[in-house]
Amino acid sequence: MNVLAGTRRLARLAFRRERTIAPWWLLAVVGLGLAMVSYIDRNMPTPSVLATYAETINDNAFFRALGGGDSVIADRGFMTAWRSGGFLYLLTAIAALLAVVRYTRADEDMGRTELLRSGLVSRFAALTSALLVAATVSLVAGALTAVAQIGVGLAPVGSVAYGAAITAAGLVFGSIAAVAAQIGRNARTARAITLFALAIAYLLRYAGDASGQAWMTYISPMGWIHAVQPYRYDRWWMLAVIAGIVAVLLAIAYLLSNRRDLGEGLLPERRGRATAPHLRGPAGLSWRLHRGLFTKWAIGTGVFAIGAAGVGTIVPDIDALPPDSFGLLQQGFGGDGSAGDYVNFFLWAGILLFAHVISIYPVLMIARLRAEERSGRAELAAGTPMTRVRWAAGQLYVTALGTAALFALTGLVLGFCYGLFTAELPGPLGRVIVAALSCVPAAWLIAAVGFLAYALTPRYAVPISWAVWAWTAVLGKIAGPLYNVWGGTPLEPFHYLPNTLAGEPFSPSTILTTVVLAAVLVCAGLTALRHRDFGR
Amino acid sequence: MTDPVSVSGLVKTFGTTRALDGLDLSVKPGEVHGFLGPNGAGKSTTIRILLGLLHADAGTVRLLGGDPWRDATELHRRMAYVPGDVTLWPGLSGGEVIDLLLQVRGGRVNTSRRDELIERFDLDPRTKGRAYSKGNRQKVALIAALASDVELLILDEPTSGLDPLMEIVFREVVREEQEHNGRTVLLSSHILAEVEALCERVTIIRDGRTVDTGSLAEMRYLTRTSIRAELSGPVAGLADLEGVHDLRIDGGTGDDTVVNFDVDAAALGSALRFLDSQGVRALTSSPPTLEELFLRHYGGTTEAAR
Numbered sequence: 001m002n003v004l005a006g007t008r009r010l011a012r013l014a015f016r017r018e019r020t021i022a023p024w025w026l027l028a029v030v031g032l033g034l035a036m037v038s039y040i041d042r043n044m045p046t047p048s049v050l051a052t053y054a055e056t057i058n059d060n061a062f063f064r065a066l067g068g069g070d071s072v073i074a075d076r077g078f079m080t081a082w083r084s085g086g087f088l089y090l091l092t093a094i095a096a097l098l099a100v101v102r103y104t105r106a107d108e109d110m111g112r113t114e115l116l117r118s119g120l121v122s123r124f125a126a127l128t129s130a131l132l133v134a135a136t137v138s139l140v141a142g143a144l145t146a147v148a149q150i151g152v153g154l155a156p157v158g159s160v161a162y163g164a165a166i167t168a169a170g171l172v173f174g175s176i177a178a179v180a181a182q183i184g185r186n187a188r189t190a191r192a193i194t195l196f197a198l199a200i201a202y203l204l205r206y207a208g209d210a211s212g213q214a215w216m217t218y219i220s221p222m223g224w225i226h227a228v229q230p231y232r233y234d235r236w237w238m239l240a241v242i243a244g245i246v247a248v249l250l251a252i253a254y255l256l257s258n259r260r261d262l263g264e265g266l267l268p269e270r271r272g273r274a275t276a277p278h279l280r281g282p283a284g285l286s287w288r289l290h291r292g293l294f295t296k297w298a299i300g301t302g303v304f305a306i307g308a309a310g311v312g313t314i315v316p317d318i319d320a321l322p323p324d325s326f327g328l329l330q331q332g333f334g335g336d337g338s339a340g341d342y343v344n345f346f347l348w349a350g351i352l353l354f355a356h357v358i359s360i361y362p363v364l365m366i367a368r369l370r371a372e373e374r375s376g377r378a379e380l381a382a383g384t385p386m387t388r389v390r391w392a393a394g395q396l397y398v399t400a401l402g403t404a405a406l407f408a409l410t411g412l413v414l415g416f417c418y419g420l421f422t423a424e425l426p427g428p429l430g431r432v433i434v435a436a437l438s439c440v441p442a443a444w445l446i447a448a449v450g451f452l453a454y455a456l457t458p459r460y461a462v463p464i465s466w467a468v469w470a471w472t473a474v475l476g477k478i479a480g481p482l483y484n485v486w487g488g489t490p491l492e493p494f495h496y497l498p499n500t501l502a503g504e505p506f507s508p509s510t511i512l513t514t515v516v517l518a519a520v521l522v523c524a525g526l527t528a529l530r531h532r533d534f535g536r
Numbered sequence: 537m538t539d540p541v542s543v544s545g546l547v548k549t550f551g552t553t554r555a556l557d558g559l560d561l562s563v564k565p566g567e568v569h570g571f572l573g574p575n576g577a578g579k580s581t582t583i584r585i586l587l588g589l590l591h592a593d594a595g596t597v598r599l600l601g602g603d604p605w606r607d608a609t610e611l612h613r614r615m616a617y618v619p620g621d622v623t624l625w626p627g628l629s630g631g632e633v634i635d636l637l638l639q640v641r642g643g644r645v646n647t648s649r650r651d652e653l654i655e656r657f658d659l660d661p662r663t664k665g666r667a668y669s670k671g672n673r674q675k676v677a678l679i680a681a682l683a684s685d686v687e688l689l690i691l692d693e694p695t696s697g698l699d700p701l702m703e704i705v706f707r708e709v710v711r712e713e714q715e716h717n718g719r720t721v722l723l724s725s726h727i728l729a730e731v732e733a734l735c736e737r738v739t740i741i742r743d744g745r746t747v748d749t750g751s752l753a754e755m756r757y758l759t760r761t762s763i764r765a766e767l768s769g770p771v772a773g774l775a776d777l778e779g780v781h782d783l784r785i786d787g788g789t790g791d792d793t794v795v796n797f798d799v800d801a802a803a804l805g806s807a808l809r810f811l812d813s814q815g816v817r818a819l820t821s822s823p824p825t826l827e828e829l830f831l832r833h834y835g836g837t838t839e840a841a842r
């Protein structure tokens with residue numbers, strides 16, 4: 001059989017499906033890159049300010065390692081790539097790896113591939129077309145960024161190197177996903193393997209740069225990409241190394257796909273337990289089905305809270321920096337703009353950053369509600385006395401508790417590690433935990449809106465809940481400074497939380513209002529679910 | 537005692553599709569009731585309404601004396617369901633799914649009954665949902681339903697994908713359920729032999745409407761019998777006889793005549809008397825096969841039965 005048979009047709013189909021997905025990733029990549037340039041321009045307007053920043057950053061290993069490399073230089077282009085690089089590499093890598101899994105394993109899971117493969121479609125057609133999509137998305141992300149960076153007046157050579165590094169990130173993790181799609185037996189496993197590889201790559205790179213143990217950076221794919229160092233060294237040969245590694249990964253993926261059976265993986269299916277005496281109700285079912293998701297989130301949150309505490313050790317040195325932007329930042333998080341003690345404001349900003357990320361967890365849990373219904377599994381459950389309202393309530397219960405647990409964990413780890421690193425335990429530990437927990441109702445509110453959307457228009461529930469999440473993140477206090485709105489906007493729930501860390505009074509009415517609002521939305525959702533047709 | 541299932545004038549539309557259009561169905565206590573109809577006739581839709589998953593647009597629906605939309609939780613304690621398309625949770629083993637479906641009913645689970653059914657259906661309860669074959673997925677849902685201590689079983693094509701051996705086990709178990717435990721079963725099926733073996737009464741629907749309901753014996757009686765006869769001489773006048781259809785006359789050996797025709801049950805006597813008067817030498821009569829019976833209803837014309 002011709003090894004390319006059917007590829008063109010499958011690729012065309014994949015590109016068509018991608019039309020509604022890729023633009024959002026590209027928008028995020030280019031938008032974030034440009035936002036970072038204007039952020040640097042606003043806050044480090046003169047070479048001397050830039051130099052002061054560079055000096056402060058170089059003095060703190062935890063902070064310096066955020067953007068990669070062993071030191072930073074006072075250069076506009078370098079500083080933008082240093083600040084935005086980590087995000088853009090990550091975003092492009094995720095866009096590419098999700099695309100590869102979407103057009104390989106996910107289709108195979110749905111049985112679509114089996115149908116196609118019975119026609120004149122080769123064993124490699126799906127993999128090839130998925131890789132074409134991922135490569136195109138990565139290439140466009142890199143090219144658009146390079147053009148945008150040149151457009152705002154940055155060095156053309158450096159900008160092209162930066163774009164190339166972004167493309168390389170997509171290609172590396174796209175090819176890792178191609179291998180993972182052969183190994184895992186289903187899309188979820190393939191995604192988990194690749195995202196795990198991404199997380200490890202990121203952590204190794206960070207740990208290597210922060211500790212000076214360069215070998216950790218060198219064994220990490222993220223390390224290779226950061227090693228391009230655009231606007232400083234522009235190491236083109238690093239791109240050649242990456243291309244070689246991509247070629248090896250692709251060869252492995254094709255070899256494996258040539259040997260494995262359709263629908264099978266290399267990881268054998270584990271056997272389950274024969275009985276489940278404790279699986280007796282909706283909450284138990286929800287926990288049993290989604291505990292893996294929670295565990296991954298708990299591990300991720302914990303690890304990044306340790307990292308955030310490490311980065312936070314730079315805060316006491318901030319006194320050396322010009323006060324303008326930090327004053328604004330501090331005002332944004334509830335200060336008067338003049339206080340010399342930035343620590344409490346930094347910790348609160350850190351918690352809010354975590355809050356936006358943790359809010360993704362309830363969004364995913366609501367999306368799973370929809371997936372359960374669409375797959376027909378919920379119908380099996382709904383034929384028992386566990387009717388849809390109780391079934392959904394179980395999921396909401398687990399989601400609410402899981403979200404609260406993630407916030408508690410963040411507060412605990414961040415507060416404890418910060419105290420540990422600055423040698424002043426317990427330090428702000430208690431206040432950090434309380435502040436973290438104060439964010440819980442706002443995250444519940446995001447989940448409640450998503451749930452109401454699920455109950456009313458199941459088909460649009462997933463895009464609506466993501467839109468709600470993006471709304472709170474973009475209009476929040478964390479993203480605000482990127483577009484010069486210090487302190488965010490009052491259009492999202494986290495805005496109303498007082499910074500109790502810095503001594504603002506605790507506000508029971510804010511908490512209560514948010515909880516009541518969330519409860520009302522959930523009740524409305526349950527009622528709507530009760531009254532609509534259920535099933536696929 | 538009220539009928540466990542009683543439906544009349546049921547209407548359900550999906551957008552512009554009218555899936556159910558005045559459907560009637562009644563299932564008597566303790567019977568196994570066959571629910572038949574061509575693909576897309578509305579069987580699964582009716583069943584989903586009976587489960588309170590879909591809301592009826594018009595008509596009355598009573599399930600175990602209650603309203604399935606309003607009293608779903610209470611009613612589901614007293615019934616069990618096997619969906620037409622069984623999808624299992626990929627990460628849960630068959631044993632876990634069975635336990636889950638049994639335990640959410642509350643009360644004590646009859647574990648010996650569960651184990652006996654797992655044994656009889658030859659299921660490996662430790663396999664994960666995603667690794668089961670189609671037939672084995674079906675068995676998981678079937679075992680969970682059959683092991684529940686309930687009055688009513690609603691089974692939507694429960695044996696699709698089962699091998700012939702398992703089909704026999706299924707029939708045995710359903711018969712036991714009905715005989716020893718007095719359970720009522722609503723069985724939607726495309727397997728006519730299964731319907732013939734299990735069901736006292738059947739309801740046939742087409743395009744969302746009930747086209748026939750009653751016992752199989754009655755239905756047979758009301759349908760035409762096929763006759764093949766060899767007569768010693770030429771035949772005349774048979775075609776004019778009331779109730780005779782699709783007559784074919786062939787010349788036999790010598791001056792014999794062979795006639796083939798269908799005759800309505802009510803006209804069978806007069807047709808036989810007529811043949812007798814014509815000097816019948818050999819006669820074979822075949823009652824309509826179940827296939828013919830259903831094909832007539834499904835296709836809506838006698839021609840479809842040929």
Ligand SMILES: Nc1ncnc2c1ncn2[C@@H]1O[C@H](COP(=O)(O)OP(=O)(O)OP(=O)(O)O)[C@@H](O)[C@H]1O
Nearest residue numbers: 536550553555573574575576577578579580581582
């Ligand atoms: N959710 C839905 N949206 C739109 N149309 C639907 C929906 N569910 C069912 N239908 C339509 O309703 C009609 C009846 O479908 P139903 O599934 O009840 O048929 P069925 O008798 O169970 O068929 P089969 O023997 O193939 O299982 C079909 O025309 C089907 O296309």
Ligand SMILES: [Mg+2]
Nearest residue numbers: 579580620692
């Ligand atoms: Mg059906």
